[in-house]
Amino acid sequence: MVPLKRRKVVSSNVGNIKTGAENKFPQVVLFLLERKMGASRRAFLSQLGQKKGFQVEEVFSESVTHVVSENNSGDEVRTWLDSQGGGRGRTPVHLLDISWYTESMQAGRPVQILDRHKLQEQQTDGAELVVFSVPSYACQRRTTLENHNTVLTDALSLLAENAELSDQEGRGVAFRRAAAVLKALPGSVTHVTQLRGLPCLGEHSMRVIKDILENGASAEVESTKQSERYKALKVLTGIFGVGAKTAERWIREGIHTLHQLRGSGHTLNRAQQAGLQHYDDLNRPVTKAEADAIREVVERAVVSVLPGAQVTLTGGFRRGKLTGHDVDFLITHPEEGREDGLMSKVVSWLESQGFLLYQKTTRNSYLESKDGPARPSSNMDRFERCFSIFKLDKDERRGTNAAEDTSSVGAHVQVKDEDSGSQSPILRDEQRRHVSAEDGGPEETKLWRAVRVDLVVSPISQFAFALLGWTGSKLFERELRRWAGHEKNMSLSSHALYDSKQGRYLRVTSEEEIFAHLGLEFVPPSERNA
Template identity: 75%
Template sequence: MVPLKRRKVLCSHTGKTGNVCKFPELVLFLLERKMGASRRAFLSELGQKKGFKVEDKFSESVTHLISENNSGDEVRAWLDSQVGGRGRTLAHLLDVSWYTESMRAGLPVDIQDKHKLQEQTDEAETETFSVPSYACQRRTTLENHNTVLTDALSLLAENAELSEEEGRGVAFRRAAAVLKCLPKVVMDMTQLRGLPCLGEHSLSVIKDVLENGASSEVEATKNSERYKALKILTGIFGVGAKTADRWFRDGIQTLHQLRDSGQTLNRAQQAGLDHYDDINQSVTKAEADIISEIVEKAVVAVLPGAQITLTGGFRRGKLTGHDVDFLITHPEEGREEGLMSKVVSWLETQGFLLYQKTTRNSYLEAKDGPARPASNMDRFERCLSIFRLSKEKKRGAELTETLTENLKTPPSCSSSHVQQGGDREEGGKPWRAVRVDLVVSPISQFGFALLGWTGSKLFERELRRWAGREKSMSLSSHALFHNKQSRYLRATTEEEIFSYLGLEYVKPSERNA
């Protein structure tokens, strides 16, 4: 009997061929017209052996329709005779050359203009869009014309991630990213014809929203007890999806229930619970700028000449965020060693830290290339902290003086002040808690660290995917390694890294995938 985990990724034809489907998001159909039955059978079997899902019959689930020696109009006419509706389908209409190139590569190659079947345009038709396959090839600003659609897909992505279904989560994220970069509002499903990363599930959600104003699946998810509970519990700093799910299965759905449950919390989780409301309140750019002054004051005090850069969403132009990230380096290689402990000590002495955990730099450069890390996190020296930020609108020396004065009233970590997720703490206080991450990078790795810590998360994921699939390179926040040449490619700027990858440089404000 096939194990359960394996059964989930087998193609629909595995009962007949036993081939494992490596690319479940793709459903291919080979048109027999002008190709011939024997050649079609040969190519279908070849595709199945390579791990592709190749269907015998055309259906709405088909994502790639492959033909040989047919024009786009001829294929449309054939579709019309099969499914009606003027041959409408959201599948890519491709020449067999795309299929054969994919077979040689052993994976789906990027769809280029030369692969697409040409069709006569009808000016009366609804305007369609065209975007590259990888998010790192696209320019995505903060201007989103399809918020209703992307919010729906993002919620399903979040729910999948809370269920530790990373593949589904990434699929929804990629679909949302495509819609985010479109220059206009999507009004009709036909506008999405041929766009990459829009799988059958995502398309059904989009169709539901366009036709009914909302997705029934999204609304059901949003109102489910499990989603609401995991959303609250993972809002606690230091609590991941696995821990939250375990608590939920133990009957814990609220912060009150967690406190009353007797669960043992580590330091991070206890601090996250104590400051739940503050941490789940958005951080403004103005607050990030004030924290930036504090961090700069701390760094310069212990190592003059060091450089501090605000990264994350704020570097991409966002006006709010859920935390504040800083990258610290020094122009002289090696001078940054031991810096973090001194900075943390200074911040603690000044009373800025409510919680902190510091980890050492564990990155080692191997001659045969970087080993796969235990997690997606990089291995820089870092401090994950919760800052005590004064609410006074003051800067520089005045800010430090104000906070020192506020220390006369010590922060209360009493759980009686923290209520159900989303409620405010009782009584006013002259400060708030803010999540702050400090990362120290050697100057030789700074360009890679800056690229990695700028985000967005999906943009960085797509950069790494592009590097591996298209360039046979391994990209991380530490380095770029050429797998075929077995050597590291040195770079001091983000522009150099993009150039190595054969990509046009995308400025931070256009990386909001």
Template identity: 60%
Template sequence: MIPLKRRKISHTESHQNESCKFPHVPIFILERKMGASRRSFLTRLARSKGFLIKEAYSSAVTHVVSENNSGDEVQSWLENQTGVDTSTSVHLLDVSWFTESMAAGRPVTVQDKHRLKVNPKCNGDDNVILMKSYACQRRTPLKHHNLFLTEALELLAENAEFSENEGRSVAFRRAASVLKALPHRVHSMDELKSLPCLGEHSQRVIKEILEDGTSREVESTRQSEQFQAMKALTGIFGVGVRTADRWFRKGLRSPTDLIRMGQPLNRAQQAGVQYYDDLQKPVTKAEADVISDIVQQAVCAVLPGAEIQLMGGFRRGKEFGHDVDFLITHPEEGKEEGLMAKIIKWLEERGLLLYQKTTRNSYLEKMDGPARPPNNMDRFERCFSIFKLQISDRSTGSHAERSVSQSETLSWRAVRIDLVVSPYCQFAFATLGWTGSKLFERELRRWAGQEKHMSLSSHALYDNNQKHYLRAQTEEEIFAYLGLEFIPPSERNA
């Protein structure tokens, strides 16, 4: 749909303003879902009968006519495009009112059957935003107005994950996501009445914070020995929730305890303990850019023409992250095979990898595409690694030479990096899947399954009704297949 624009008022419209029979009923016909040709036909028909049809929406319009849209869709679209609040100033009407008026030769009385239904808004001075229930339908900026609430809900979500209560964790994260998308700071519970995904538990926490400035449950959780221990143990590279919980039950509370008690560790966990302090420090965007230059150098050296893209939170605009993700491909299908081993060899020869584990690509479209598991773990060739980042002016934002051969370094630190190689035919899906956020991707898959009867993964999109794959070369095409407005990476911070 082409965005609503201010159009020059044509000679025809100027003439009809002077000669129309019903100047007190300025009508705007919404092109959304109707199409330009039908809108043009209805405009000519109405003007031939003396109706006043406006080419552009403005505060002068009293009747908005739409076809195949809900009231919420029309109101939200008009407000987004024009900045005008239509909630009380205009009739939002189904095309049935228009056709009845054409038949009668005059504007018929607006009845309830003609009106498009709009969900009620909260009372108050602040504008209440119509909020879609799926995070993939909403624009969620990196910086928002309700950090004091979302941090509390996300802490409870993290604690639920430590208890392997996925349902509760997702509920808290969905509630936090809604608050992140609000264009204003929440001051009272009344402002939340019409918002989706806010369960009773989340509302209790929010209410307590709004009234008392803090939540007893959140603070109790934050200070609990179990939460602090699980956070420390799961922060070790190579350690998941189940392993951390098993260690906690044995009385282990920190990486130091693992060493002191002689806890057996696998190779990844050994590296995680060894470089624990470094890996707990946030990675800056400047550091990610330095690593990106080095990986780019490695990729180009072993396979000219290959493409590499910085993924994850940094692609969404974050200035800090806990690791650095790269997605690699080659425009010539099949050229990417064997690429990972060559990249790893190049990096190891230069002493840049402190640890690495590579998994092969095991995705087979015929077997794995249509029935992806809920967690969407992809099957790409991937290398989980700990990178040895030389620290100098180069990693603090200086424009100094960034060649790997440069030896004048002050020191180094360990940084987690993930390298992922994708076939070119799957690159758009891999890009979408590896951009995040985690909840945004989860909601995309949920939308695909529940609303569109499709199966979406980081490899493919499968239409379960038509029993075939939908091919895409860009993220925009995938959003279009799913019937969603395209949301750029910077606004996927659900």
């Protein structure tokens, strides 16, 4: 005997045109937009239309001639259509209010479309309005530091950051990609119609953009900014060595501030202790002059232990940024194998000279023959690497001056956007509160500052891949890997490029060769600020 539940499912298809019901009006193909209508009401109205002989599609396609919605403006529906690839210029559809549909149901036929049935779209002067067009992948675009849509990209980046702190990586990536598209545009967006047909702009991102363009701000973004949870996550993850999961656990225990953490009795690991001790310094932007001063020290250390070795400043500074969250250096030697054992010697030299407040070194665990071409479970590379907190004396900070020094009391802390390298302010009261003798005294009399510094050693055979990977931005690198896998059937990492069709690794000596293998036009570092 068939269970009652299954019998109900089968019987519910009775009257559906797709099971044989007569299609009385073949020239009319309807689609009911669920947005604001709700799933249950949409299902009821769809069944009603099908029983009366209308063709009602479950999924939007180019065959649809009439889109019906409830409580949506024409612009909102058009934006949704654009996100589905069915915007103006592809399929001429009628955008209709639900009133047309209900009148047609009552009449048993499609009634004449009157002005009151049509959804109104805001009219713009097509001669003056610039409609933008960009490639789908960020690695196909040139994104400089000049951003014409900062208000929009900052809003999307904040939502991306909030999603990432909430362990919603997919949602975070979607917002990052949307922001990256806007960063690459050659001009300012003034109306949503300029964005029709652009890639990576989903319904949620478009809703935020439209809200800002029409109202000057996004209610969702402002609400997120004021959220106590978001503020607490920002403060706690600002501690070096503290990730989102640890911060989330502390918040559940009622810890929202540094003061509360200090009084909680929690045992912190060595990295977290250093991060808490040097919190203010590590959450203050590093200037290009400070990065150059640190480079001089690192170069002295490297050359003293291995003459001929090369040191390259990477990250946002290589992309042309004037400030950053930390400083990254890539070290190699033109003779393969000479870099073995280099890191420990460099670290020992820096420690002996009093430059390191904290350091943790990890060994190189990458073996091409063992690991093979499979994409690793993590995008982290496996080079020998030293995570450190560097002690930069003021007399080492050549070129810095009062105008460049952002450490004045009452300033806003700047926290790095991981993809773009842009800086977003967060209220600094909690972060400035704890300057003490353990940091070396008050900021006005302190003769040094702490800076996050990463040292990475790469064999010369992998140097071009490492340089590309460590230059960023994070989203640009993510898109390069996605392009390699989806478009070229290749596997790209900071160690190698593997061609699955040829079944071999592709050897290179420069970034330009990597782009050539991937079939991409070379993008210089200054234009990778996605």
